[in-house]
Amino acid sequence: GKRIKALTAEEEARRREEIKEKLREKLELEKRALQVVERLLEDSVAEDFLVDCAKFITPANYKDTIEERSIAKLCGYPICPNKLGKIPTQQYKISAKTNKVYDITERKCFCSNFCYKASKEFELQISKTPLWIRQHESPPEIKLLKKGDGGSSGEEVMLSEKRLKEEDIENPLNDRRTKDPVLPLIDSQAQHLIQKRITVEKLTSCLRNIVGPLHLTMSDVSTDLNSLVRTFRFTNTNIIHKTPEWTLIAVVLLHLLSEVSPAVREALKRSASVEYLNTLMEELGLQEQDVLNLVQLFKPPKH
Ligand SMILES: [Zn+2]
Structure with missing residues (x-):
């Protein structure tokens, strides 16, 4: 041994x-x-x-x-x-x-x-x-x-031309293109496009998990969501969030979409939906009222 x-x-x-x-x-x-x-x-x-x-x-x-x-x-x-x-x-x-x-x-x-x-x-x-x-x-x-x-x-x-056209916010690019392709304006415009794309992608991946239990499909929300996101003012920091934060943002935006979309409005009214969203928010340590308070911030003041 x-x-x-x-x-x-x-x-x-x-x-x-x-x-x-x-x-x-x-x-x-x-x-x-x-x-x-x-x-x-x-x-x-x-x-x-x-x-x-x-x-x-x-x-x-x-x-x-x-x-x-x-x-x-x-x-x-x-x-x-x-x-x-x-x-x-x-x-x-x-x-x-x-x-x-x-x-x-x-x-x-x-x-x-x-x-x-x-x-x-x-x-x-x-x-x-x-x-x-x-x-x-x-x-x-x-x-x-x-x-x-x-x-x-x-x-x-990796922004295809097709995508740029679909989102029809590239008009400033089209106007400038023939004049001077290196103006800083185009830079910020391209940055904005990319920031918007990141936001839409993050929200879409969160919503994809949420819409099913609410008996909605992505096509019920994507057009309105795109129009809404288009109105956002992005910076390099306000597009960076952790997944739970994106989930919260997605839920709040979904409530906002109910203002313009009857399908979303009906879906959010169902008691099963309310229960599901409450459970989801509980996982994030939030209560129903917390979410509703956030939603309220986006609504015009009542007189
Ligand atoms: Zn050289």
């Missing part, structure tokens, strides 16, 4: 040593990656050097490189020697050519559409395998984009 114990202790010590060795190796590789990033921050980097670097860095290292270069007012694409001019402050841009909303957060780090696209291409070719397990894979063959292969205005925001 003793001998086995001695052996396992020895085994244990060896395994520990191995793990330590692996850790040392990992740290060494990470240190080298940072040194490579530093080299990539120089004004202009040779093409073959950039290609060679892909072996030693992760996509995250490369993203850091782009960011660091742009902070230093250098084009994010390491082989480009251009300085960045005036950097636009907005996050979104409407392309006059494609009539789409673009997120230009990343695009702003580059001197041209070409450099943006070439950099993206390079980034996508960097192996996602962690540095310390790479010795077992053959390094990928990196191809750099050549001039004349075109470029891109930014990441397309």
Whole structure:
């Protein structure tokens, strides 16, 4: 028994040593990656050097490189020697050519559409395998984009044109589009669209659970809900709530919709509905009167 114990202790010590060795190796590789990033921050980097670097860095290292270069007012694409001019402050841009909303957060780090696209291409070719397990894979063959292969205005925001039209609040976009696609107004308009979309999505996912027990369907409420949400004044903070808070908001809004929708009004009158909503509110630590008080806040004062 003793001998086995001695052996396992020895085994244990060896395994520990191995793990330590692996850790040392990992740290060494990470240190080298940072040194490579530093080299990539120089004004202009040779093409073959950039290609060679892909072996030693992760996509995250490369993203850091782009960011660091742009902070230093250098084009994010390491082989480009251009300085960045005036950097636009907005996050979104409407392309006059494609009539789409673009997120230009990343695009702003580059001197041209070409450099943006070439950099993206390079980034996508960097192996996602962690540095310390790479010795077992053959390094990928990196191809750099050549001039004349075109470029891109930014990441397309997942707002389809169809959706923009349906919600028919993009008129200001349409008016401005042909004049100047980079006015800050469009930025705030695009932001507003996104804030509204987030709100509608959150409310819809809460209501989807609630409408069933009330014998309503989503189509009974969605049109009126959309019109109501359209009147809201959004900020970056008043659209952030926890799920129970969204549930409460959804219930209050449902009561407000009963003012315009006979179907909702009838549904909320049923005693089974009242009971269900009371139970739901109890789970949030609220009583029926609390909700009714909130609803009251939205109603015009009685004379
Ligand atoms: Zn450039």
